Amino acid sequence: MTLQGWTLILVFTAILVALAKPMGLWLFALYEGRRTPLHVVLGPIERGFYKLAGIDPAAEMGWRRYALHLLFFNLALLLFTYAVLRLQGVLPMNSRGLTGLGADGAFNTAISFTTNTNWQWYSGEVVLSNLSQMLGLTIHNFLSAATGIAVAFALFRGFARRSTGTLGNFWADVTRVTLYLLLPICCVYALWLIASGVPQTFLSTVDATTLEGVKQTIILGPVASQEAIKMLGTNGGGFFNANSAHPFENPSALTNLVEMLSIFAIGVGLTWTFGKAVGNPRQGWAILAAMLILFVAGAGVTYWQEAAGNPMLHQLGAAGGNMEGKEVRFGIAASALFSVVTTAASCGAVNAMHDSFTALGGMIPLFNMQLGEIVIGGVGAGIYGFLLYALLAVFVAGLMVGRTPEYVGKKIESREVKLAVLAIAVLPLSILGFTALAAVLPQGLAGPLNKGPHGFTEILYAFSSATANNGSAFAGLSAGTPFYNALLGIAMWIGRFFVIVPVLAIAGSLAAKKHTPETAGSFPTTGALWIGLLVGIILIVGGLTFLPSLALGPVADHLAMIHGQLF
Template structure:
């Protein structure tokens, strides 16, 4: 580890903490439905959308109606994307003449982008036409991100409202988030990327001559526009197979830093928005502090392990840290930081291959997702996932003090605790269940590149990434098969919506309750004690649930490595 590496990590955190309040206030304006500076230009677009679709943005919805509309919207988007991919060969903007995407791959990809997972069982530059990339995938990046933020707003209203049966309007939330937040930011972001060398063209390829005089044909396309929302919306689906390790997606150290910042930007802001919504910004800062404690611990372990390198290679006379699978222009520190950022959020973009990390260095990205991706998490999904853990944390605190717990003025009773447990239990049930099935079936065992603990880690990581709606991979698993495309598609859908439904039910239940002011017997939920309890609940639940599987995979892999054995 180097001083330069640590300065990068500390500067990264400092910039984001400084931006949390400004972006949080912007989000809070959208949460309340207030005007923004963009309303003068985009207001007619918003009103035109409502008029064409027959939507009354002022008509509030209860949690059931909010959930039904959200599910119908996402199911329609899934079918729309599936149709585009299956009809790709006869649709325009296909200058390279790509064939239609196969049925099981089209299913997997449509589910992946609908659920904000963006898992890719394909190489984008050799599979997807420009139309498929723009209309089928990039549009999803906007709408799945907007859905996540809208759902966070719904839960915020549950905590903030008193004696009400409604939690907002799904269509109004999604429209305002897309028009007044994601679209303006992405236009500026895309222009920045273009200025730094990221292509933005409808051309499919360009011919060049290398310095040696060899002719090469390079794939290009509308990369910058997809890259901007890919990062800002924590989507992660790359235009190219190498994702953010590709120089056309991530050309310089500056673009690498900005990409990492943009992955966390909205997630940081939403913590402040939550504090504003419940009338106490210290509540938001406490949640952000808990997220940062876990995040910095993960970065420390990953950077330490990657900088230490492989002792087996050291014994063969190859000194230094682990540079396998990393871009030289980024190095170990920026690659380790990127890996923890993208898995602490539900992004899945990568600038290095996690399959080539050391055993413990690769375990931290895996463990980040297994925690529920609540360490900042995906846009919207991270904060509402963390609030589910907060409900369990105040329940535990209530058991210790012997009274019904409150959180931000709302009594947390049996109904909310049961729903929170139900939502949190989805991840381990599907991750461990599908991993176990795939570890014994012939179709599942045909996927991993490696044998032994590392091969098991490849399977475990795939289902962890799918259920956690992350989308990154260990890169050693051959996933473009009917078995894995089908299983991963189901895992992604369950991992997204089987958590959302109980969460919205909690929002509806809380919104109907009266406000309960703090008293001398209330457990404080803004100080270091509360932050420590939150961290402990998240880590203990994740550790107890997934430690056996981690012991079979990366921990066993690490013990073999330090004993001088490589699988």
């Protein structure tokens, strides 16, 4: 470990804190539906869309209607993308003559991008045409991100509103987020990436001759436009198989830093937006503080383990940290930080191969996903997932002091607690259930390239990534089979929409309640005690749920490593 490495982690964290309020202010304007400076140019487009689609943006929706429109919208997107991928061979912008994807592969990919998971069993530059990359995939990067933010807005309204049965308008929320947030930032972001060396062209390939006289065919495409929303929308699907380790996606240390910051930018902003929405910005800062404690701790452990290296290699005379699977352009500290950022959020982009991390270094990204990626988290998904744990925390606090739990002016009763537990339980049921199935069936055991605990970790990581809608892979699992494509696709759908529906139900229940003023007997939810309780509840729930599986995987792998055993 070096001072430079720790400085990177601390400076990165400080920039995040500085971004929270400016991003939160813009998000709050969209949350309220207020006019922004961009309305002068984009307002006519928004109104034209509503008129063309026959939508009244002022028509409020109850939680059931909001959820129904959300589900049908995403189902339609899934079917559209499935058709594009299956028909790729007869569609235009396919100069390399690529054939359509098989049924199981198209099913998996369509669900993957619809759910903001962006799990990729294929090599993008080898399997997909430019049209499939843009029309089939990039469009989901915008709309799946907008869907997550819309759900967060609906939950904020549930806390903020009093005695009402409505949560806003789904179509208005998605349209405003896409038009006034995601598109403008990505236009500027993509231009900066182009200036930094990221390609943006409709040419599929270019031929080049190396200094040694070897002729090479280099694959190109509209990379910068996909890269921008891939990071900002915490999508993570790479244009190239090497993802953000590829120099065409991530050319330099500066682009690496900016890409990490863009993964977290909207997530930190939403914490401030929540505090503003409920009339107390300190609530948002308390949530952000709890998130950052977990984030810095995870980044520190991962960096420590990767910098320590492999003792078995040290015995052979190869001193130093673990550089296996890492880009020398970024080094250990930036690679370790990137791995924690991308799994704390629901991004899944990688600039190093997590399968090559040390056992405990790879365990932190795995545990981040198993917690539901609530440490900053995905756009929208992080904050609404974190608030589920906040409801559990106030429930526990209420039990300890013998009072009805209250949070930001709303009494938390049995309905909200049951729905929160239901949403949180979705992850372990899917992750552990599908992992157990794959670990005993021949089709599942054919996937891992390693034996022993490391092979088990490869399976566990895949279903953790799918259910948590992350999309990163341990890279040692051959997942492009009908068995894994089907099960991982189902896990992605469960992890996304089996959480969203209970969250919207909680929002509807809270919106119907009256506001309860704070009294001297109310449990404070802005101070150090509350932040500590939040962190404790998250770690206890996550630890009790997943510790046995982690013990069978990365912990056993680490113990084997320090005792000189290889698999």
